[in-house]
Structure formats: structure tokens, C-alpha cells
Amino acid sequence: MKKRLNVVVAGAVVVALAGGVAGPASAHRDSEFGRATLTGFASLPALTFVPASEPSGHQLDTAPVNGVAAPWADQPVQGFSGIVRNGDGTFEVMSDNGFGTKDNSADFVLRIHSIVPVFRDGRVDVIGGINLTDPDGHVAWPLTRSDRVLTGADFDIESIQRAPDGTYWIGDEFGPFLLHFDRTGRLLRAPIPLPGVFAPENPLRGTTPNNLASSKGFEGMAQSPDGRTLYPLLEGTVAGDAPGTLRMYEFDRKAEKYTGRTYAYKMDAPANAIGDAIAVDGHRFLIIERDNNQGDAATIKKIYLVTRADRDRDGAMDKTLVADLLDIANPKRLGGFGTTFRFPFTTIEDVVILDNRTIGVLNDNNFPGSAGRTPGVPDNNEFITLRLTRSLDADPRLLG
Secondary structure (H helix, E strand, O other): OOOOOOEEEOOEEEOHHHOOOOOOOOOOOOOOOOOOEEEEEEEEOOOOEEOOOOOEOOOOOOOOEOOEOOOEOOEEOOOEEEEEEOOOOOEEEEEOOOOOOOOOOOOOEOEEEEEEEEOOOOEEEEEEEEEOEOOOOOOOOOOOOOOOEOEOOOOOEEEEEEOOOOOEEEEEOOOOEEEEEOOOOEEOOOOEEOOOOOOOOOOOOOOOOOOOOOOOOEEEEEEOOOOOEEEEEEOOOOOOOOOOEEEEEEEEOOOOEEEEEEEEEEOOOOOOEEEEEEEOOOOEEEEEEEOOOOHHHOOOEEEEEEEOOOOOOOOOOEEEEEEEOOOEEOOOOHHHOOOEEOOOOOEEEEEEEEEOOEEEEEEEOOOOOOOOOEOOEOOOEEEEEEEOOOOOOOOHHHOO
């Protein structure tokens, strides 16, 4: 019998994840924010590559996808799945694992890119980056490359936080694992597994059945304002938990271990997914929730303000709508769009707080597979800024 997990929300033991039928989504107890306004639009063309890098896409079908045929002579700059604000107008963004699966991403090098959105010109400049590597042999199982440069066949990286010491903590979906890198991209210790949870690709599970679906590991990861605690959030429901309910864990960064405290996020519908999670203060988070559709078929692309409190006692954190990404006011017609702006991408996986009334949002373009902006044309990587109708009242340490 599977060991039952006690889930803590605001100090109470919650039984929602122990099984049974999910109830309605957690009530939105606070007044919802009004309609967000587009204040900035910048775009990085889909066909952007790391100069003088390495060939990629050889495990893909050579038939064109959205008019683009693989392989390529260099590494694509694509699939942004995590973002770190530098405070000087530049950002670090982390590419996804590659081309969607472990099997087709062995020649995609895992990388953190440095970018600058130039909103006055509507463009995103790529100004550098670092590859992720394991030269010291911390990964105990075989890697794809003998030089121990990490690839999309080794890890599916989806979330990132930079610690106060400048090192990076990255959430993976193949374990799921937490990965700790120095500021040059060098792995510092063995991947940290999540106790009791196994994705199908987990190389350590042996004969233990997986209890998490493929590509449903640590999609989002917040960090407390003091930098001591990480809050990794699964994208999928663990077997036996209430459908549509996700676990957010608490990890003591200095002790390098999980605290045992876990919180529940209840999606609006079990078929939805989350795209990112970041901290607003010591007890509140911004979480992207989305459906799996794109273009005109997209109906749910939302950002919620989530608190660890469970005032309605439904077994999950309370959530308040901050922005509907399919209904954004665009009075200045930024980006050449109409007065209503839509962010209609399959995967929207980056949110960053710029000030108490402004957030940045980026998509993962799943190069070359997603075509949410224009049918048949691969999506660019878009960086938008939104003005909120209310202040987030964020912890000042997160606004520096």
C-alpha cells in the first residue's frame, strides 16, 4: 500500500491528496484583479540559434514542422521554461529540455541564456549564456555525452531560481530531481530525488512503478524572499491524489533536504497544467495555470495569486485571478495587435515580478512545434509586460 502523504496548508493536515474525488477548484476568496494592460511587447524569432554552437535536431523527423525542417547546424535558442531577473534590464532564461521527449533531445545542450528585451523596438537580444555540465561526475548513471555536457536526454529542466550566493537551483521533470549548479553551469552535487515520487524516466526507480506521468515533474519553483527555502511545484497529479490537485513541496536550501511540509494547489480543471510558480512574499505565490490548447482553441491561460492559507478549508491553497492572458487590454495596440491582446500559446512557462504593479510573462515556443500565434508558422519567444490593476504588495527583497 502506498504510503500516505500528509499535506500541510497553513498548519493544518489536509486529506485532499489522500485520494477520492476532487471537489470544485479552490474558492477565489479575495477580490479578483481587474483587466491587465499590455505595457510592453518584444519578440525573439523562432529561427534564432546559438552562434558557432553544435548541430541539433538529428533525432527529429526530417519532414517540416510548421514549415521548418530539422536538423540544424546550431543549437536553437528556444523553449524558455524559467526566468531570473538581474535587476539591470537583463534576464537569464532557461531553455526547456529540447524537442519534447527524452528520445529526441540527445543533441540539445541544456543552457541558460542571457537576454535583453528591447521593448521600444519590439525585439529580444540574446547577449550570452552558459551550458550546464557535470565534469565532476555527480550524476551516477550514464550521461549522453562523454564530455558530461548535459543534454535534453539527461534531464528535462523546467524551473530555476538563483540563490543569494549566485548559484542556481533547477527543477527537473525526469526524476523529478532538484539540481544545484554554480554560476558557470557546473553541477555541484548529485541530483536530489523527491522522496516517494517517480516519473517514468527516473533512472533510480528500478522496479518501482512510476506514480507521476511523464513530463509532469517540477514545472515551477519559487524561492522565499530570504533565499533559504525553495517551493518546487509538480505539474502533474501524483497517483492516488485527488484529480487536478498538485503538490508544492518545501525544501531547505541550506540543509539540502525537504522539510516534510507540502501544500496543495487545485487546478480549475483536472486536464489543466501549471506553467510557473514564483514567490510574492513569504506566503504568497504567482502561479500560471493553462489548458493544453493554442490559438483560437485556447480558453484558459491565467495567472493566479496564491496564498498558503486555506480559509475555505477545501484542502488547497486559496487563489485569486491576477491576469487573464487571453483578455489583456491593449489601448496602444502594441506589437501591431488590436485593442484586446491574447497570449494564446500552448505552454506559457515564465512569470517575473518587475514592480508591484508590473509583471513579465514569456512563452515556451516548443520549437518548432507550437503555432499558437499564426497557424502553420512556428511561434516566436515573446516577452510581454503587464500592468496590474492592484498592487501585489510584494516583499521588497524580491523587487531589487
